[in-house]
Amino acid sequence: MGFPGCSLPGDAVVRNQPELETRWLLPGRAEVCGAGGGTVTEHLLCRGASPWSCGTGCSSLTVLAASLLVQVRLKMLYAATRATVKKEFGGGHIKDEMFGTVKEDVSLSGYQKHVSSCSAPAPLTAAEQELQQIRINEVKTEISVESKHQTLQGLAFPLQSDAQQAIQALKQKKINYIQLKLDLERETIDLVHTSPTEIADLPKRIPQDSARYHFFLYKHSHEGDYLESVVFIYSMPGYKCSIKERMLYSSCKSRLLDTVEQEFCLEIAKKIEIDDGAELTAEFLYEEVHPKQHAFKQAFAKPKGPVGKRGQKRLIKGPGENGEDS
Structure with a gap:
């Protein structure tokens, strides 16, 4: 056998x-x-x-x-x-x-x-193969309460050379103000100007009919220390701009900030969004950069009961309440 x-x-x-x-x-x-x-x-x-x-x-x-x-x-x-x-x-x-x-x-x-x-794969039609791939993708998809999937990273318009040089100059504190704009036709970020600007001049730098990106070197004192903080200001004058312009400026903002912080190593102390230049005052900037700490609020204290009284009468008395030893 x-x-x-x-x-x-x-x-x-x-x-x-x-x-x-x-x-x-x-x-x-x-x-x-x-x-x-x-x-x-x-x-x-x-x-x-x-x-x-x-x-x-x-x-x-x-x-x-x-x-x-x-x-x-x-x-x-x-x-x-x-x-x-x-x-x-x-x-x-x-x-x-x-x-x-x-x-x-x-x-x-x-x-x-x-x-x-x-060992050969099963003979499937094009529709069956597509359905099989969909099922595989459904199994591999991670969906939970803690899972986060960012669908769009934002648009990354390239910075022109003069804009890059201006950011480097701001990092070295050679200038104190940068204004950038989007070229919607060429899809680039262009430099508008780098005119010396004080806090009182900021409202004049905000256009009333178009959006802009601003970088301002905010020089001030806080708790006895002299500080020079870079503030990013995104100005969008409401519905005076077209829908396309509003969407592009909003989509390019995060990628621009990532580029400035990671590639140029420029630390931004505060990011501000405004729709009117009149908001930019010295008090407003100071409160945005150094927000007030909320005062400590004492939790609600339960009031004490009346002294010398035993509270509501009970039908059943506890041991010892009649003067008897338990």
Whole structure:
């Protein structure tokens, strides 16, 4: 038998062929599935070599060979007893199964075709492939309370060379004011001017009909210390600008600030958004840069109950309330 300890039915035929790689099946049993009128149906078990070895040396291939001329009743009988043969032989030792009706099906090339067919992807239509990809993406999608996915990073219009030089000069404190604008046609960030500006001049720098980006070096004193803080001001004069201009200025703002802080290493103390230049006063800037700390508010204290009274009368008195010892 080749496999000790196996109890197989009497009508099952077991073929133990060690030289599986070269001869595949016994040449003497080729009429099992031959086209020359053979009417034999058999269960064939073939011992595998190193490619199938599982450590015990007992991995095998089971083949159900049935000629096309065999009676249907006999085919059904062998098909029904296939599970019993596998169970008695030991399902853990069986590597693969195949079914053949002609000689080519149980040859080495036939088994290779069987293996390639099993490993090939399922034949799917374009619609089925698209649905399968959608399901894969749904499984990989991370959705939870803590998950955050930013859909749009913002637009990144390039800074012109003169604008970059102005930012470097502001970092070195050679200038104290920069005004930038968007060129909507060329999609760039251009420099408007770097005129010396004091706090009283800031309202005059804010255009009334277009949006602008402003960088202002705010020189002031706080708690006895002299400070020079860079303040970013985004001015948008309400609905006087077109929708396209409002959207582009709003989308480019975050990327511009990231570029200034990361690439130019310019620390921005405060970011302010205004719609009217009249808001820019000395008091307003000071409160924005140094907001007031909220005074400590004492939590609500529960009022004490009346002194000398025991509260509402109870139907059931506790022990000792009548002057008796408990």
